[in-house]
Amino acid sequence: MLVSEYNYDLPEERIAKFPPKERGSTRLLVLNRETGAIEDSYYRDLDQFLNPGDVLILNDTRVMQSRLFCTLPDGRKRELVVLEKHGDEPQRVMYRGKLHEKDILNINEHKIVVAKLLGNGIAEVESDVPLAELAEKYGTVPLPPYLHREATEDDKMRYQTVWAKNMGSAAAPTASLNMTEDLLSRLKQKGVIIKYLTLHVGLGTFLPIRSDKVEDHEMHSEWFRIPEDTVAAISHPHGRVVALGTTVARTLEYYARTGKTSGEDNIFIYPGFKFKIVDALITNYHAPKSTVLMLAAAFAGWDNLKKAYEHAIDEKYNFLSYGDSMLIC
Secondary structure (H helix, E strand, O other): OEHHHOOOOOOHHHEOOOOOOOOOOOEEEEEOOOOOOEEEEEHHHHHHOOOOOOEEEEEOEEEOOOEEEEEOOOOOEEEEEEOOOOOOOOEEEEEEOOOOOOOEEEEOOEEEEEEEEEEOOEEEEEEOOOHHHHHHHHOEOOOOHHHOOOOOHHHHHHOOOOOOOEEEEOOOOHHHHHOOHHHHHHHHHHOOEEEEEEEOOOHHHHOOOOOOEHHHOOOOOEEEEOOHHHHHHHHOOOOOEEEEOHHHHHHHHHHHHHOOOEEEEOOOOOOOOOOOOOOEEEEEOOOOOOHHHHHHHHHHOHHHHHHHHHHHHHOOOOEOOOOOEEEEO
16 A cells, blocks of 8 residues: 555645634534535534534643754754653654754753754754753744744644643644534533543654555554543443544554553554544544545545545635544544
Protein backbone atom coordinates (compact mmCIF):
# COMPACT_ATOMS: atom_id res chain seq x y z
CA MET A 1 0.00 0.00 0.00
CA LEU A 2 1.58 3.29 -1.13
CA VAL A 3 1.50 6.52 0.88
CA SER A 4 0.98 8.42 -2.39
CA GLU A 5 -2.46 6.82 -2.75
CA TYR A 6 -3.74 8.84 0.23
CA ASN A 7 -3.43 12.25 -1.32
CA TYR A 8 -5.73 15.06 -2.42
CA ASP A 9 -5.35 18.64 -3.61
CA LEU A 10 -5.68 21.04 -0.67
CA PRO A 11 -5.86 24.69 -1.79
CA GLU A 12 -3.98 27.05 0.51
CA GLU A 13 -7.08 29.22 0.94
CA ARG A 14 -8.97 26.30 2.49
CA ILE A 15 -6.55 26.06 5.43
CA ALA A 16 -7.96 27.86 8.47
CA LYS A 17 -5.20 30.21 9.62
CA PHE A 18 -7.05 31.43 12.73
CA PRO A 19 -9.72 29.98 15.02
CA PRO A 20 -13.31 31.00 14.30
CA LYS A 21 -14.42 34.17 16.10
CA GLU A 22 -16.77 32.07 18.22
CA ARG A 23 -15.84 28.58 19.39
CA GLY A 24 -18.27 26.03 18.01
CA SER A 25 -19.54 28.15 15.12
CA THR A 26 -17.82 25.87 12.61
CA ARG A 27 -19.44 23.57 10.09
CA LEU A 28 -19.94 19.82 10.30
CA LEU A 29 -20.10 17.36 7.42
CA VAL A 30 -21.89 14.12 8.29
CA LEU A 31 -20.67 11.09 6.33
CA ASN A 32 -22.47 7.75 6.34
CA ARG A 33 -19.65 5.25 5.97
CA GLU A 34 -22.00 2.48 4.83
CA THR A 35 -23.67 4.37 1.99
CA GLY A 36 -21.27 7.25 1.36
CA ALA A 37 -24.15 9.73 1.81
CA ILE A 38 -23.12 13.27 2.80
CA GLU A 39 -25.07 15.84 4.80
CA ASP A 40 -23.97 19.42 5.49
CA SER A 41 -24.61 20.72 8.99
CA TYR A 42 -23.02 22.69 11.84
CA TYR A 43 -20.90 21.56 14.77
CA ARG A 44 -23.32 23.17 17.23
CA ASP A 45 -26.00 20.76 15.96
CA LEU A 46 -23.96 17.64 16.74
CA ASP A 47 -26.55 16.67 19.36
CA GLN A 48 -29.03 16.04 16.53
CA PHE A 49 -26.85 13.20 15.25
CA LEU A 50 -26.12 11.45 18.55
CA ASN A 51 -28.64 9.33 20.43
CA PRO A 52 -29.50 8.65 24.08
CA GLY A 53 -27.18 5.93 25.33
CA ASP A 54 -24.35 6.82 22.95
CA VAL A 55 -20.99 7.07 24.76
CA LEU A 56 -18.95 10.09 23.68
CA ILE A 57 -15.27 9.82 24.67
CA LEU A 58 -13.15 12.99 25.04
CA ASN A 59 -9.39 13.44 25.45
CA ASP A 60 -8.65 15.57 28.52
CA THR A 61 -4.99 16.23 27.73
CA ARG A 62 -3.67 19.78 28.11
CA VAL A 63 -1.27 21.31 25.59
CA MET A 64 2.08 22.47 26.93
CA GLN A 65 3.33 25.97 26.05
CA SER A 66 6.11 24.00 24.43
CA ARG A 67 7.53 26.42 21.86
CA LEU A 68 10.74 28.01 23.19
CA PHE A 69 12.81 30.77 21.58
CA CYS A 70 16.48 30.53 22.53
CA THR A 71 19.79 32.09 21.49
CA LEU A 72 23.23 30.66 20.85
CA PRO A 73 26.20 32.37 22.56
CA ASP A 74 26.85 34.45 19.41
CA GLY A 75 23.28 35.75 19.44
CA ARG A 76 21.82 33.60 16.68
CA LYS A 77 18.22 32.64 17.41
CA ARG A 78 16.91 29.10 17.51
CA GLU A 79 13.40 27.76 18.00
CA LEU A 80 12.66 24.59 19.98
CA VAL A 81 9.49 22.59 20.52
CA VAL A 82 9.59 20.54 23.71
CA LEU A 83 8.43 17.00 22.99
CA GLU A 84 6.69 14.58 25.31
CA LYS A 85 8.90 12.76 27.79
CA HIS A 86 8.39 9.06 28.54
CA GLY A 87 9.64 7.88 31.91
CA ASP A 88 13.41 8.12 32.35
CA GLU A 89 14.26 8.58 28.67
CA PRO A 90 16.26 11.68 27.63
CA GLN A 91 14.42 14.92 26.94
CA ARG A 92 13.89 15.58 23.24
CA VAL A 93 13.09 18.68 21.24
CA MET A 94 12.36 19.55 17.66
CA TYR A 95 14.51 22.43 16.48
CA ARG A 96 14.49 24.96 13.68
CA GLY A 97 17.83 26.24 12.41
CA LYS A 98 21.22 24.50 12.43
CA LEU A 99 22.49 22.97 15.67
CA HIS A 100 25.56 20.93 16.63
CA GLU A 101 26.19 18.58 19.52
CA LYS A 102 27.39 20.43 22.64
CA ASP A 103 25.81 23.70 21.48
CA ILE A 104 24.57 25.78 24.41
CA LEU A 105 21.22 27.52 24.05
CA ASN A 106 20.26 30.32 26.39
CA ILE A 107 16.75 31.21 27.49
CA ASN A 108 16.77 34.00 30.04
CA GLU A 109 19.21 32.86 32.74
CA HIS A 110 18.81 29.17 31.91
CA LYS A 111 20.91 26.94 29.65
CA ILE A 112 19.97 24.05 27.39
CA VAL A 113 22.79 21.84 26.08
CA VAL A 114 22.47 19.81 22.88
CA ALA A 115 23.49 16.28 23.90
CA LYS A 116 22.77 14.37 20.69
CA LEU A 117 21.34 15.02 17.23
CA LEU A 118 18.87 12.32 16.23
CA GLY A 119 18.04 13.44 12.69
CA ASN A 120 14.82 14.82 11.19
CA GLY A 121 15.27 18.02 13.20
CA ILE A 122 15.14 16.25 16.56
CA ALA A 123 17.72 16.42 19.32
CA GLU A 124 18.27 15.10 22.82
CA VAL A 125 19.04 17.92 25.24
CA GLU A 126 19.95 18.53 28.87
CA SER A 127 18.95 21.57 30.89
CA ASP A 128 19.61 23.10 34.30
CA VAL A 129 15.88 22.88 35.11
CA PRO A 130 13.30 20.54 33.58
CA LEU A 131 12.18 21.66 30.13
CA ALA A 132 8.55 21.34 31.19
CA GLU A 133 9.18 24.11 33.74
CA LEU A 134 10.92 26.29 31.16
CA ALA A 135 8.03 25.75 28.74
CA GLU A 136 5.46 26.67 31.37
CA LYS A 137 7.35 29.86 32.26
CA TYR A 138 8.74 31.04 28.92
CA GLY A 139 7.01 29.00 26.24
CA THR A 140 4.35 29.89 23.70
CA VAL A 141 1.63 27.89 21.96
CA PRO A 142 3.10 25.27 19.57
CA LEU A 143 0.99 26.17 16.56
CA PRO A 144 1.33 23.85 13.56
CA PRO A 145 4.01 25.13 11.15
CA TYR A 146 1.60 25.27 8.21
CA LEU A 147 -0.16 28.26 9.80
CA HIS A 148 2.93 30.36 8.99
CA ARG A 149 2.35 32.81 11.84
CA GLU A 150 3.30 33.53 15.42
CA ALA A 151 0.99 32.55 18.27
CA THR A 152 -1.21 35.25 19.77
CA GLU A 153 -2.78 35.65 23.20
CA ASP A 154 -6.01 34.31 21.69
CA ASP A 155 -4.25 31.07 20.72
CA LYS A 156 -3.42 30.36 24.37
CA MET A 157 -7.11 29.76 24.98
CA ARG A 158 -8.30 28.63 21.57
CA TYR A 159 -5.58 25.99 20.95
CA GLN A 160 -6.84 24.24 24.09
CA THR A 161 -10.07 22.34 24.71
CA VAL A 162 -12.56 23.80 27.20
CA TRP A 163 -12.02 20.76 29.48
CA ALA A 164 -8.20 20.50 29.13
CA LYS A 165 -6.86 19.06 32.38
CA ASN A 166 -3.78 16.81 32.26
CA MET A 167 -0.68 18.66 31.06
CA GLY A 168 1.52 16.85 28.55
CA SER A 169 0.62 17.30 24.89
CA ALA A 170 2.84 18.84 22.24
CA ALA A 171 -0.23 19.55 20.07
CA ALA A 172 -3.98 19.88 20.56
CA PRO A 173 -6.57 17.14 19.93
CA THR A 174 -7.99 19.41 17.26
CA ALA A 175 -11.43 17.88 16.65
CA SER A 176 -12.22 18.88 20.24
CA LEU A 177 -11.37 22.56 19.75
CA ASN A 178 -14.86 23.22 18.36
CA MET A 179 -16.70 21.65 21.31
CA THR A 180 -18.36 24.04 23.76
CA GLU A 181 -19.72 23.74 27.28
CA ASP A 182 -23.20 24.50 25.94
CA LEU A 183 -23.05 21.65 23.43
CA LEU A 184 -21.73 19.24 26.06
CA SER A 185 -24.61 20.25 28.32
CA ARG A 186 -27.17 19.63 25.58
CA LEU A 187 -25.62 16.26 24.78
CA LYS A 188 -25.87 15.23 28.43
CA GLN A 189 -29.48 16.42 28.63
CA LYS A 190 -30.27 14.25 25.63
CA GLY A 191 -28.85 11.19 27.39
CA VAL A 192 -25.46 10.96 25.72
CA ILE A 193 -22.89 9.60 28.19
CA ILE A 194 -19.71 11.69 28.36
CA LYS A 195 -16.48 10.00 29.44
CA TYR A 196 -12.79 10.92 29.29
CA LEU A 197 -9.38 9.43 28.67
CA THR A 198 -5.92 10.98 28.39
CA LEU A 199 -3.56 10.67 25.45
CA HIS A 200 -0.67 13.13 25.30
CA VAL A 201 -0.35 14.06 21.64
CA GLY A 202 3.31 13.77 20.77
CA LEU A 203 6.05 13.37 18.24
CA GLY A 204 4.07 11.30 15.76
CA THR A 205 1.77 14.25 15.12
CA PHE A 206 4.64 16.34 13.76
CA LEU A 207 6.61 13.87 11.71
CA PRO A 208 5.70 13.21 8.06
CA ILE A 209 5.64 9.70 6.66
CA ARG A 210 9.04 9.27 5.00
CA SER A 211 8.56 5.75 3.65
CA ASP A 212 6.95 5.00 0.30
CA LYS A 213 4.93 2.13 1.72
CA VAL A 214 2.34 2.74 4.41
CA GLU A 215 3.25 -0.48 6.19
CA ASP A 216 6.89 0.63 6.62
CA HIS A 217 6.01 3.68 8.71
CA GLU A 218 6.66 3.36 12.44
CA MET A 219 4.55 5.43 14.83
CA HIS A 220 6.18 7.00 17.87
CA SER A 221 4.79 6.15 21.30
CA GLU A 222 2.42 8.46 23.16
CA TRP A 223 1.45 8.14 26.83
CA PHE A 224 -2.17 7.31 27.61
CA ARG A 225 -4.51 6.44 30.47
CA ILE A 226 -8.10 5.21 30.40
CA PRO A 227 -9.97 5.58 33.74
CA GLU A 228 -12.01 2.71 35.13
CA ASP A 229 -15.36 4.44 34.59
CA THR A 230 -14.53 4.93 30.90
CA VAL A 231 -13.56 1.27 30.54
CA ALA A 232 -16.89 0.31 32.13
CA ALA A 233 -18.84 2.59 29.79
CA ILE A 234 -17.27 1.19 26.61
CA SER A 235 -17.41 -2.43 27.79
CA HIS A 236 -21.21 -2.57 27.85
CA PRO A 237 -22.51 0.46 25.92
CA HIS A 238 -26.25 0.96 25.42
CA GLY A 239 -25.56 2.86 22.21
CA ARG A 240 -22.63 3.66 19.95
CA VAL A 241 -19.13 4.44 21.15
CA VAL A 242 -18.28 7.81 19.59
CA ALA A 243 -14.64 8.93 19.54
CA LEU A 244 -14.08 12.68 19.58
CA GLY A 245 -10.90 12.80 17.55
CA THR A 246 -8.29 10.45 16.18
CA THR A 247 -6.38 10.53 19.48
CA VAL A 248 -9.36 8.96 21.24
CA ALA A 249 -9.89 6.44 18.43
CA ARG A 250 -6.25 5.31 18.59
CA THR A 251 -6.35 4.92 22.36
CA LEU A 252 -9.58 2.93 22.41
CA GLU A 253 -8.47 0.59 19.65
CA TYR A 254 -5.08 0.06 21.32
CA TYR A 255 -6.93 -0.93 24.50
CA ALA A 256 -9.14 -3.29 22.47
CA ARG A 257 -6.07 -5.16 21.23
CA THR A 258 -3.90 -5.15 24.35
CA GLY A 259 -6.22 -4.76 27.34
CA LYS A 260 -3.87 -2.05 28.64
CA THR A 261 -5.45 0.98 30.29
CA SER A 262 -2.24 3.00 30.64
CA GLY A 263 1.26 3.12 29.24
CA GLU A 264 2.70 3.77 25.80
CA ASP A 265 0.52 3.63 22.69
CA ASN A 266 2.16 3.34 19.25
CA ILE A 267 -0.72 1.93 17.23
CA PHE A 268 -0.79 2.92 13.54
CA ILE A 269 -4.25 2.68 12.01
CA TYR A 270 -4.53 2.64 8.22
CA PRO A 271 -6.93 1.13 5.63
CA GLY A 272 -7.54 -2.54 6.25
CA PHE A 273 -7.69 -2.04 10.02
CA LYS A 274 -10.72 -3.57 11.75
CA PHE A 275 -12.22 -1.34 14.46
CA LYS A 276 -13.36 -3.22 17.55
CA ILE A 277 -14.71 -0.42 19.77
CA VAL A 278 -15.29 2.82 17.85
CA ASP A 279 -18.68 3.04 16.11
CA ALA A 280 -18.56 6.72 15.10
CA LEU A 281 -15.76 9.25 14.75
CA ILE A 282 -15.78 13.05 14.99
CA THR A 283 -12.67 14.43 13.34
CA ASN A 284 -11.26 17.47 11.56
CA TYR A 285 -9.98 17.54 7.97
CA HIS A 286 -6.42 16.25 7.77
CA ALA A 287 -3.38 17.01 5.66
CA PRO A 288 -2.66 14.88 2.58
CA LYS A 289 -0.61 11.71 3.13
CA SER A 290 -0.77 12.05 6.94
CA THR A 291 -1.22 9.27 9.49
CA VAL A 292 -4.44 10.84 10.76
CA LEU A 293 -5.87 10.98 7.23
CA MET A 294 -5.15 7.27 6.93
CA LEU A 295 -6.95 6.57 10.20
CA ALA A 296 -10.02 8.41 8.93
CA ALA A 297 -9.73 6.51 5.63
CA ALA A 298 -9.57 3.21 7.52
CA PHE A 299 -12.78 4.08 9.35
CA ALA A 300 -14.79 5.62 6.50
CA GLY A 301 -13.29 3.85 3.51
CA TRP A 302 -10.92 5.86 1.32
CA ASP A 303 -13.40 6.24 -1.57
CA ASN A 304 -16.06 7.62 0.78
CA LEU A 305 -13.60 9.88 2.56
CA LYS A 306 -12.05 11.28 -0.60
CA LYS A 307 -15.48 12.14 -2.02
CA ALA A 308 -16.38 13.84 1.26
CA TYR A 309 -13.14 15.85 1.16
CA GLU A 310 -13.80 16.89 -2.45
CA HIS A 311 -17.32 17.95 -1.45
CA ALA A 312 -15.94 19.93 1.50
CA ILE A 313 -13.45 21.75 -0.74
CA ASP A 314 -16.16 22.56 -3.28
CA GLU A 315 -18.41 23.87 -0.48
CA LYS A 316 -15.55 25.93 0.99
CA TYR A 317 -15.18 24.13 4.30
CA ASN A 318 -12.12 25.14 6.32
CA PHE A 319 -9.41 22.51 6.84
CA LEU A 320 -6.85 21.38 9.43
CA SER A 321 -6.46 22.31 13.12
CA TYR A 322 -8.62 25.41 13.34
CA GLY A 323 -11.04 24.29 10.64
CA ASP A 324 -14.38 22.55 10.31
CA SER A 325 -15.17 18.98 11.30
CA MET A 326 -16.89 15.84 10.12
CA LEU A 327 -18.89 13.11 11.79
CA ILE A 328 -18.30 9.68 10.28
CA CYS A 329 -20.99 7.24 11.38
